[in-house]
Amino acid sequence: MDINFEYYKVFYCVARYGSITKAASVLGGSQPNVTRMIKLLEAQLGCRLFVREPRGIRLTETGERLFVHAKAAWDHLMTAQEEIRGQDLEHGGTIEVGATEAALHLFLLEALHDFRVEYPKIRIKVHNHSTKEILKDFGAGNLDFAVVTTPFETPEGVQRETMCQFKEILVGGMQYRHLAKGTALGDLAGCPWIGLGRGTATGDLYEDFFRRHNVDITLDMEVATSDLLLPLIRNNLGIGFVPEPMAAPFINKKTLVEIPIPCQVPERAVKLISEKGRGRTRAAEMFYRYLKGRVAAWPEGDR
Numbered sequence: 031m032d033i034n035f036e037y038y039k040v041f042y043c044v045a046r047y048g049s050i051t052k053a054a055s056v057l058g059g060s061q062p063n064v065t066r067m068i069k070l071l072e073a074q075l076g077c078r079l080f081v082r083e084p085r086g087i088r089l090t091e092t093g094e095r096l097f098v099h100a101k102a103a104w105d106h107l108m109t110a111q112e113e114i115r116g117q118d119l120e121h122g123g124t125i126e127v128g129a130t131e132a133a134l135h136l137f138l139l140e141a142l143h144d145f146r147v148e149y150p151k152i153r154i155k156v157h158n159h160s161t162k163e164i165l166k167d168f169g170a171g172n173l174d175f176a177v178v179t180t181p182f183e184t185p186e187g188v189q190r191e192t193m194c195q196f197k198e199i200l201v202g203g204m205q206y207r208h209l210a211k212g213t214a215l216g217d218l219a220g221c222p223w224i225g226l227g228r229g230t231a232t233g234d235l236y237e238d239f240f241r242r243h244n245v246d247i248t249l250d251m252e253v254a255t256s257d258l259l260l261p262l263i264r265n266n267l268g269i270g271f272v273p274e275p276m277a278a279p280f281i282n283k284k285t286l287v288e289i290p291i292p293c294q295v296p297e298r299a300v301k302l303i304s305e306k307g308r309g310r311t312r313a314a315e316m317f318y319r320y321l322k323g324r325v326a327a328w329p330e331g332d333r
Contacts, residue, residue, distance in 0.1 A: 188306070
């Protein structure tokens with residue numbers, strides 16, 4: 031006999047509370063819907079389970095027998111649920127996160143450190159790839175979350191939440207300190223340029239940026255990940271755009287110079303990517319709430 035298990039859940043709640051009204055409230059449904067499910071269950075079992083009385087309802091003898099089994103099943107499921115949740119926290123659980131290099135340095139590394147201090151038994155696997163590779167892995171269900179920098183495109187059903195915003199600046203090694211007073215973007219076309227290559231999200235972003243400003247700039251050195259930009263630029267191999275927070279320490283140490291340009295550089299952000307409606311493990315849910323709480327605690331200007 032193929033009976034919808036939801037009917038047994040409704041039966042258990044009505045029998046436990048002795049009230050259709052109370053059961054409907056607990057289940058988050060309506061009284062008519064609860065009554066309908068009870069009648070369907072009685073019809074499929076071929077017996078009456080409840081008798082209406084002036085003060086409410088009571089179980090029939092058959093209903094009492096069914097309730098014994100329903101309660102045992104319910105208690106068993108709740109015990110299993112708590113064991114799984116407890117195991118997830120006691121033994122740590124595992125979180126799979128994909129992150130781009132810039133997202134790691136600008137937001138995730140510090141958050142990961144603080145989370146591990148608070149929850150040392152939870153294992154975190156960080157997959158560091160390009161934006162497109164990370165989103166591909168996320169779409170295949172291999173990751174709990176993706177933390178990437180804009181711009182990028184995601185399909186419907188994917189949730190994008192801003193963790194922090196940042197701006198990029200044009201910088202060069204000390205060989206280019208004569209440009210520190212500023213110059214027009216077009217006057218820099220003769221300089222060697224370093225950046226993420228075509229096909230990467232950042233590479234496509236700046237290719238469009240140069241096109242909109244009618245400047246013909248071709249990269250002399252292309253890198254696959256942003257962590258390679260600063261070492262190459264600091265060693266005077268060319269100039270390029272890097273996130274300001276990552277460049278600031280080297281500018282302060284005078285191993286890097288900012289090159290001001292009279293045009294607006296595209297604004298960017300670090301986004302947390304998750305799937306709407308997809309169930310998370312206990313550990314993944316805790317990590318998600320931790321990141322959200324961390325961002326909410328920051329002053330508005332720092333987000």
